[in-house]
Structures are given as C-alpha cells and as structure tokens.
Amino acid sequence: MSKPKSTLINMVLVLLAITAVSGFSLGYINEWTKGPKEATRLARKLAAIKSVLPEITNNPAEELILLPTGPDQDSLECYVGKKDGATVGYAVSTYTKKGFSGLIRIMVGFTAEGNIVNTVVLEHKETPGLGTKMKESKYKTQYHDKNPATFDIKVTKDGGEIDAITGATITSRAFSEAVQLAYDALVENKVLSQN
Numbered sequence: 001m002s003k004p005k006s007t008l009i010n011m012v013l014v015l016l017a018i019t020a021v022s023g024f025s026l027g028y029i030n031e032w033t034k035g036p037k038e039a040t041r042l043a044r045k046l047a048a049i050k051s052v053l054p055e056i057t058n059n060p061a062e063e064l065i066l067l068p069t070g071p072d073q074d075s076l077e078c079y080v081g082k083k084d085g086a087t088v089g090y091a092v093s094t095y096t097k098k099g100f101s102g103l104i105r106i107m108v109g110f111t112a113e114g115n116i117v118n119t120v121v122l123e124h125k126e127t128p129g130l131g132t133k134m135k136e137s138k139y140k141t142q143y144h145d146k147n148p149a150t151f152d153i154k155v156t157k158d159g160g161e162i163d164a165i166t167g168a169t170i171t172s173r174a175f176s177e178a179v180q181l182a183y184d185a186l187v188e189n190k191v192l193s194q195n
Contacts, residue, residue: 076095115147142163
C-alpha cells in the first residue's frame with residue numbers, strides 16, 4: 001500500500017478540518033463556562049459592595065442605578081445600599097484610564113450624605129510594589145469619612161489633600177480622579193439629594 005501524496009489540496013483540507021474542530025471546541029467551552037464566569041463576577045462585585053457598605057441588609061444587585069457621566073455619557077453602576085428599608089449609602093463602580101499602566105477600576109462606598117465609607121480596587125495593571133500600594137489601608141484610609149464637597153480629592157502636588165504613594169504619583173492621581181468621578185456622578189444625577 002502506497003503512502004498518500006502530500007499535495008497542497010490535502011494540506012489545506014487538513015488545516016481547515018483542524019481549524020473547524022478547534023473553533024467549535026472553543027465556542028462550546030465558552031458557552032459551557034459562561035454561567036459560572038458570570039456567577040463568579042457577580043460574587044466578586046457583591047463582596048466589593050459589602051466591603052464598601054458593610055451595614056447594608058438588602059441585596060444591592062437588585063437596586064442598580066446607571067449614572068451617566070462625562071462628555072461621552074458613559075455610565076457608572078451605582079448600587080443602593082439599604083438597612084431595614086432605609087437608604088444608608090451607595091456603592092459606585094468607577095474607573096479611570098489614566099493609571100500608570102492604563103485602566104483602574106474601583107468600587108467606592110458613600111453614605112447617603114456623600115461621605116466616603118471605603119474603597120476597593122476591582123481591577124488594575126499597575127506596577128507591583130509601587131502602584132499596587134493603592135490597595136493598602138495606609139493609602140485608602142485617607143479617603144475614609146471625607147466628603148468630596150468639602151475635601152479636595154487631589155494629591156498634594158496638585159493642591160489637594162491626599163498624600164501620593166511614594167514613587168506612584170500617577171497612580172495616586174488616577175485613583176483620586178476615579179473617586180471624584182463617582183462623587184460627581186452621584187451629584188450630577190441628583191442621587192444624593194433624593195434622601
């Protein structure tokens with residue numbers, strides 16, 4: 001029995017078959033894992049909300065408000081936190097693209113009066129050992145119990161009241177900008193005055 005000849009047509013057909021099987025497999029696996037991925041994402045988001053608004057008793061995922069913001073009218077997600085039926089605060093998922101390595105996404109908790117309760121970093125690509133210090137309590141506590149209406153949320157180099165992370169001023173500026181964006185969105189959309 002002779003060995004089949006390797007021709008261009010045979011090679012193209014084999015390559016097409018391999019590509020089709022690979023594409024089908026990847027599509028199937030993606031669909032199969034879509035539900036678990038979404039459940040994990042939601043669990044992370046709810047954990048972040050509970051971190052920035054620890055006293056809530058409701059399920060904030062059921063009370064989502066989209067806050068249009070900025071010139072491009074991109075929306076921020078705002079979760080209403082309630083305790084025994086009364087609104088006690090808001091958890092706002094905010095972001096900036098001005099980090100040292102690009103996108104920084106954080107969750108900021110505000111009281112119903114607009115004071116910052118806590119912040120949680122959701123996503124970033126900042127430099128390990130420098131920009132990643134934005135997650136540490138030494139840096140984050142500067143924002144706690146501050147109201148952006150009366151507290152200048154900028155780094156001291158820019159005339160504000162936040163001490164920048166040593167060696168990571170760009171990250172500190174970006175973090176402050178994201179917090180300010182969240183507060184501004186609450187004010188512009190008259191969420192804080194609805195209490």
